[in-house]
Amino acid sequence: MGHPDQSAIKRSAFLFLKRITLDEVPEDSLTRTAYRFWRGLAVEPTLPARTDFKPENLPRDVLPWIFLMDVIRAPDGALDYCYRLNGTSNVSLVGRDPTRQLASKVFEKSDRRFMLDSFDRTVEERTPTFWVGAIPHDRIDQINIWRGLFPLASDRENVDQLLGIAVPRPNEMQT
Numbered sequence: 001m002g003h004p005d006q007s008a009i010k011r012s013a014f015l016f017l018k019r020i021t022l023d024e025v026p027e028d029s030l031t032r033t034a035y036r037f038w039r040g041l042a043v044e045p046t047l048p049a050r051t052d053f054k055p056e057n058l059p060r061d062v063l064p065w066i067f068l069m070d071v072i073r074a075p076d077g078a079l080d081y082c083y084r085l086n087g088t089s090n091v092s093l094v095g096r097d098p099t100r101q102l103a104s105k106v107f108e109k110s111d112r113r114f115m116l117d118s119f120d121r122t123v124e125e126r127t128p129t130f131w132v133g134a135i136p137h138d139r140i141d142q143i144n145i146w147r148g149l150f151p152l153a154s155d156r157e158n159v160d161q162l163l164g165i166a167v168p169r170p171n172e173m174q175t
Contacts, residue, residue: 017118017133017147025130031148034062034165035128038150047126047153050161055085062165064089069103069162071123079120080104081162090166093143094135122149123159135166144169 025032037058041048055063068085081103091097098106107115115135122129128150134142145166152161 017131020130020132022130025146029146030062030065030167031130031146031165033059034066034148035150037062038128038163046156047151047159049154049156050152053152053163063087065165065167066090067164071160071162079123081119093166093168118149119162122151122162126151126159
């Protein structure tokens with residue numbers, strides 16, 4: 001995997017996502033476990049398809065933390081994302097269940113571009129992306145996370161869904 005652009009996506013001094021490499025994700029992280037699961041769905045360089053992904057085959061400790069989004073492509077090329085599935089721990093983490101909602105409608109206007117940029121990068125690059133950051137939360141200021149985004153492609157080439165995981169960073173859970 002190539003070295004990512006090290007720039008951070010910032011909304012404020014407190015909320016950010018910094019792209020990192022897989023090597024920077026802790027070996028025992030659920031984000032790394034989700035990556036191994038995703039990579040096992042298809043042989044490189046082929047992208048896995050949604051039909052390869054069966055939630056019941058996910059490791060039990062990963063399933064509650066994942067989310068699945070459809071990629072929505074507007075005629076002008078703009079991207080949006082519709083949440084199809086959200087694990088129970090992910091819903092609890094972010095303080096809402098966005099199932100069947102567009103990402104552009106889920107996030108507050110001030111957070112929208114901040115969050116969508118990382119999804120867009122994963123779709124455009126057609127490769128998994130990894131992030132460390134602090135994300136907005138409805139009830140508290142922020143949650144510190146490890147996040148992985150994994151592209152899925154029905155035709156094995158053009159990304160039409162994203163499988164994602166966002167888990168709290170140890171010793172950094174906000175209460």
